[in-house]
Amino acid sequence: MSDINIIIKDRDGNIHKVLAPTDIAMNLMEIIRSYELAPEGTIGVCGGMAMCASCQCYINSNHILPELGDEEEAMLSEAFNVQENSRLGCQISITKELEGLSFELAPE
Numbered sequence: 001m002s003d004i005n006i007i008i009k010d011r012d013g014n015i016h017k018v019l020a021p022t023d024i025a026m027n028l029m030e031i032i033r034s035y036e037l038a039p040e041g042t043i044g045v046c047g048g049m050a051m052c053a054s055c056q057c058y059i060n061s062n063h064i065l066p067e068l069g070d071e072e073e074a075m076l077s078e079a080f081n082v083q084e085n086s087r088l089g090c091q092i093s094i095t096k097e098l099e100g101l102s103f104e105l106a107p108e
Contacts, residue, residue: 004096009060009104010037020094028089029055032105042108048090053079055089056106063101065092081106 003019008031010016020031029044032055046052050071056079059065065087068076072091076082086106092098 002096004094004099004101006031006094006098007100007102008032008035008037009102011105011108020098022094022096026094028057028092028094028103030090031094032089038105038108043105044090046090050075050088050091053088054108056081056086057089057103058083058106059085059087059101059103061100061102063098079106 002022004022006018006020008016008018016035016037018031018035020026027048029048032038032043043055045054050069053075056076068087069091072088075088076086079086
């Protein structure tokens with residue numbers, strides 16, 4: 001197994017340093033859910049289909065991320081609390097290149 005370190009700030013302002021596997025096709029939303037960093041039913045409501053924006057997060061590090069897809073861009077255009085660094089966690093796959101990624105969960 002090949003894990004990377006990720007830093008997540010939850011909605012209460014608590015910082016969590018977690019390990020995320022790169023070899024099982026997980027995304028940021030699934031990492032948040034697996035570590036139970038948001039109450040059940042408040043993140044990944046659509047199951048990771050970029051249809052609800054419940055997994056919106058703010059990327060705080062300077063990592064190069066994949067371009068916004070059409071679905072993600074459309075969903076963010078309708079979401080609340082969107083910032084310049086907003087992304088949908090369900091659309092960012094865990095890869096080795098994300099070692100040290102830092103992000104925070106957008107308000108519910």
